[in-house]
Amino acid sequence: MVPKSITGKLLVWRLRHIKQRQFVLILSLLVGAGSGLAAVTLKNTLYYTNYFLTNGFSYHGIYYLYLAFPVVGIILTLLFIRYVVKDNISHGVSKVLYAISKNNGQIKPHNTFSSLIACTLTLGFGGSVGPEAPIVLTGSAIGSNLARLFRLDYRTTTLLIGCGAAGAIAGIFEAPIAGAIFVLEILMLDLTMTTLIPLLITTVTASLVSFLLMGNEVLFSFTLSSPFILKHIPFYILLGGFTGLVSVFFIRGSIGIESLLKKVSTPVRVTISGIFLAILIFVYPSLFGEGYTVLKSVITGQGEIIGNSAVFGMLKQNNWTFLIIIFGLIIMKVIAMALTQGSGGIGGTFAPSIFVGAICGYFFANLLNTVFGLQISQANFALVGMAGVMAGVMHAPLTAMFLIAEITGGYLLLTPLIIVSAISYLTCHAFESHSIYTRQLAARKELITHDKDKAVLSFMSPRQLIETNFARVHPDATLGQLVKVVASASRNLFPVVDEEGTFFGVVVLDNIRQIMFDQSIYEVTYVKDLLFMPDYAINPDDSMDTVIQLFQQSDRYNLPVLENGKYLGFISRANVFSQYREMLRKFSDD
DSSP, X not given: OOOHHHHHHHHHHHHHHSOHHHHHHHXXXXXXXXXXXXXXXXXXXXXXXXXXXXXXXXXXXXXXXXXXXXXXXXXXXXXXXXXXXXXXXXXXXXXXXXXXXXXXXXXXXXXXXXXXXXXXXXHHTTOSSBSHHHHHHHHHHHHHHHHHHTTOOHHHHHHHHHHHHHHHHHHHHTOXXXXXXXXXXXXXXXXXXXXXXXXXXXXXXXXXXXXXXXXXXXXXXXXXXXXXXXXXXXXXXXXXXXXXXXXXXXHHXXXXXXXXXXXXXXXXXXXXXXXXXXXXXXXXXXXXSSOHHHHHXXXXXXXXXXXXXXXXXXXXXXXXXXXXXXXXXXXXXXXXXXXXXXXXXXXXXXXXXXXXXXXXXXXXXXXXXXXXXXXXXXXXXXXXXXXXXXXXXXXXXXXXXXXXXXXXXXXXXHHHHHHHHHHHHHHHHHHOSSOTTTHHHHHXXXXXXXXXXXXXXXXXXXXXXXXXXXXXXOTTOBHHHHHXXXXXXXXXXXXXXXXXXXXXXXXXXXXXXXXXXXXXXXXXXXXXXXXXXXXXXBOTTSOHXXXXXXHHHHOXXXXXXXXXXXXEEEEEHHHHHHHHHHHHHHHSOX
């Protein structure tokens, strides 16, 4: 920890010598360097852990030890989380969205390293997940904690969180454009020059750091060898629909399995998941780890690597049998991923979506070649299939397009990437209005990043809007006493409240105007005869969404605020609107 005195002096010096805009650019550079180093660190730890455990591993034979490795990794991960971290660090991208939506952009300091260690234990030991979500959480945590150190506002904090996430993707894939677009689509940062320039600085910095320290070694890359053929466009359209439907299964299947596992105790959960995961990996050795090595082999024509030859016999002896085996892998990858995450493993859905997409494209190309005797490029369809499932699962078609374009070293497949990504996204969106990252947050009403109106309202509280300058009157007061109160009041509403604060109703000045000057009834007319009880009232703990709905339903300009029947004050429509505009100004860019 930096001593408070040093931090204070640094803040004062910064305010005097560096303008806010320039300071954000400097921080975006630092975040890029930090997230790039985190990406390199994770790449190395995963590689060496996996190499140490599986040196001599053969996908074509029976290697029984790898059946136990994923379970051991999950157990070690659970022990690390329980006794070292002592906090929930699963579902990295969802945690970033939650931090932006409900936690004022605050991400705990341990997230700058805890996800890296936990992911290494899970994925390095063969868990069937991906490293991208943990590295995104790590990069975002770096941005959040830098913002906290310099006491930056929510808008700037959110921007630095986005920079960290973008840098993580850019660093791990060496894909700066995809990293920036990932944040714009997933975290829903505004596309303005104020946000775009820092994002690009971060992604380029992270990519350079990764390249300088690792060279061309990335998680997955492939050089195109087959050109795009225009007459294959109808097949790409069909592939888009197919990957969209697979994306629906991916979202619902993974969330459904995880939900079932959460209903049982941790020992039972780990046991059940471990047994089924071991069986799946035995049948499909390609489910071991994130699967990028397997994908390279599949795309280059070595498809027999996907299944255990001891189980399936001669994999390519019959084309139809081989197609069934390939299709089975699509389903089993989703199940294996859900078992890994649901049992307590740390990893993301990014790599599994790429894996499933590639197998979808590979399956589709083989199906067309088998049925129609065509010579469709399996590699091209596998690469475009990656974009299709990514676009559907993450609801991020632009990220999918540009990531595949960048990791293949060019834009030769841009047309089919656009077609498949768009159709897959639209198909999946017709069944699932939220992505795999936002579905559960939206169900709990904890997602506001995709709706600026909700984002602004979430930072407003009814308690802060209560107005108390309304003159109170007692229910047993006479009209004469009420007139004296009216004479010195500044508002035209008069809450009727007894000595204990119990609310009885409201007297409106316009309703008594015709009788308030008739002195003959001053002593025989009581406030309790003149009041009325409003149809709507606000609880101070209501959400601002509820407050807005109450104003719309009641069509009134002021509503009483009651807590357990006790009067606290009024909230006015004008005050809500004024506060909303002020908050919106803070959220908006210069």
